Amino acid sequence: MRAPYRSYLYSYPHKTAYRDLQPPVSLRELWEQDQTDYHFLYIHIPFCGARCGFCNLFTLPDRRVDVHEQYVDALQRQAEQWAPWFRNRTFSRFAIGGGTPTLLEAKQLNRLFDIAEHTMGLDPMKASISVETSPETVTTDRMGVLKERLVDRVSMGIQSFVEEEAAAIYRPQKPRLAEEALDTLMSYSFPLVNLDLIYGLPGQTAETWLYSLEKAISYGPGEIFIYPLYTRENTILKPEQIRNSGSDIRLELYHIARQLLEEAGYKQFSMRRFAKETSFAHKSILPFSCQEEGMAGLGCGARSYTREVHYASKYGVSAAATRSIIEEYVAADRHDSANYGFLLNAAEQKRRFILKALLHQEGLELSTYGDRFGSDAMDEHPDLEELLSIDLAVLESGILRLTTKGMAYSDAIGDEFISGDVRELMNSYVVR
Numbered sequence: 001m002r003a004p005y006r007s008y009l010y011s012y013p014h015k016t017a018y019r020d021l022q023p024p025v026s027l028r029e030l031w032e033q034d035q036t037d038y039h040f041l042y043i044h045i046p047f048c049g050a051r052c053g054f055c056n057l058f059t060l061p062d063r064r065v066d067v068h069e070q071y072v073d074a075l076q077r078q079a080e081q082w083a084p085w086f087r088n089r090t091f092s093r094f095a096i097g098g099g100t101p102t103l104l105e106a107k108q109l110n111r112l113f114d115i116a117e118h119t120m121g122l123d124p125m126k127a128s129i130s131v132e133t134s135p136e137t138v139t140t141d142r143m144g145v146l147k148e149r150l151v152d153r154v155s156m157g158i159q160s161f162v163e164e165e166a167a168a169i170y171r172p173q174k175p176r177l178a179e180e181a182l183d184t185l186m187s188y189s190f191p192l193v194n195l196d197l198i199y200g201l202p203g204q205t206a207e208t209w210l211y212s213l214e215k216a217i218s219y220g221p222g223e224i225f226i227y228p229l230y231t232r233e234n235t236i237l238k239p240e241q242i243r244n245s246g247s248d249i250r251l252e253l254y255h256i257a258r259q260l261l262e263e264a265g266y267k268q269f270s271m272r273r274f275a276k277e278t279s280f281a282h283k284s285i286l287p288f289s290c291q292e293e294g295m296a297g298l299g300c301g302a303r304s305y306t307r308e309v310h311y312a313s314k315y316g317v318s319a320a321a322t323r324s325i326i327e328e329y330v331a332a333d334r335h336d337s338a339n340y341g342f343l344l345n346a347a348e349q350k351r352r353f354i355l356k357a358l359l360h361q362e363g364l365e366l367s368t369y370g371d372r373f374g375s376d377a378m379d380e381h382p383d384l385e386e387l388l389s390i391d392l393a394v395l396e397s398g399i400l401r402l403t404t405k406g407m408a409y410s411d412a413i414g415d416e417f418i419s420g421d422v423r424e425l426m427n428s429y430v431v432r
Helices: 027-033 065-086 106-119 140-148 163-168 175-186 206-218 239-243 250-263 319-331 346-358 366-373 383-389 404-408 410-419 422-428
Strands: 019-026 038-045 090-098 128-133 153-159 192-199 223-228 273-275 295-298 303-305 309-312 337-343 393-396 399-402
Touching: 019 027, 019 309, 027 065, 027 337, 038 065, 038 106, 065 106, 065 295, 065 319, 090 106, 106 140, 140 175, 153 175, 153 223, 175 192, 192 206, 192 250, 206 223, 206 250, 223 250, 250 273, 250 404, 346 366, 346 399, 383 393, 383 399, 404 410
Parallel strands: 038 090, 038 295, 090 128, 128 153, 153 192, 192 223
Antiparallel strands: 019 337, 223 273, 295 303, 303 309, 309 337, 393 399
16 A cells, blocks of 8 residues: 655645746735735744754754844844735734744844734734744743743644654754753743654654653643654655665554544644644634635745735755855845745635645535635535545535544545545555
8 A cells, every 4th residue: 555645735735836936926916915804924934953854844054143133134124015015904823933933042032023013013912823942942031032922832843752763863952851841841831832743753663652642741732743754855864764764654653643642632633733622711813714825924935825826935955055045035125026936726726725624624614615616616526525435534514524544644635636636545545
């Protein structure tokens, strides 16, 4: 059977599909035409302490304070140019990602919230605010900034509590540091803490995977994301290293995690996300669709989404390419046109709508699809019927949802749906 882990499908179209836009798209005109009710503001910090072996994100290992300051200065200039287009818009989500945003010193970290609130118009009492961090950057001054600026969710990448496994993927911190950082992080009582873990690491076994899971659960985070290890040609850890390592036990480890997390009180919301019920009564948070339309991404490496246009800065993985793109961004005077991205025609908009809905627990509401596109999703996409025929999905009360089996094969379902060949998945599927 072909493995379900083809590629990491978290957004469609994938950034590797982006191309030069000719002619460039006027961002003022694009956002003035946008009809989204509530928006998502994202700030990307493309710096980290070290590049992990599995990472192909837009990030550069660079700890220099002056480089960080120059970058935040550029963020401020970009936000000042974008702000008029969002003056009468409402942000219901705000996230700072990377890279490692908390690699910035507390002063620069604080500036990011000033940019969001004072320049872009974010109301922190109406928006859910999320920030990514790492064990080595959980310090009292940085966590103090996050707490003061009303951050609701802090996400920390742990990946493994086993030293040999962390070393195998070039993680810079020892597991003991991760545990000390977690003690500090949990003491701040953020409304929601998320921990990331990876399964399928070199040398990992069912026993060591259970150890990391149980260790993570013991801290009581409200959310745990589990990711299968993906490797690509441009990552430090190469695909052939995984292929030559012996049997692929990722699917087995996934099922171990799903069972343990559900027994511990976590509900599955997607192939990766498991969460407990969390109250956000401290704020009046506005809604935001899983379609992620109306997403405005500030910073080099950030992506922005409208219904018809997705755009970003150019993408690089190597240190040389990433550094060059960042330097070009910092030196730029204007950030008012999209030169690189993807134009979504009607068929692409439909495909994205289905994938973004179907791969989450909320599922695909057929009436919502009909209202938006004026057509029937089941008639237009026979692949959906095939998912039903092999018990990877169920249709109940007008909502198509993946089954437990379907969740395990989310990435493969997305891959086959995009390629229009779900039958191949059906022929290779093994019922568990």
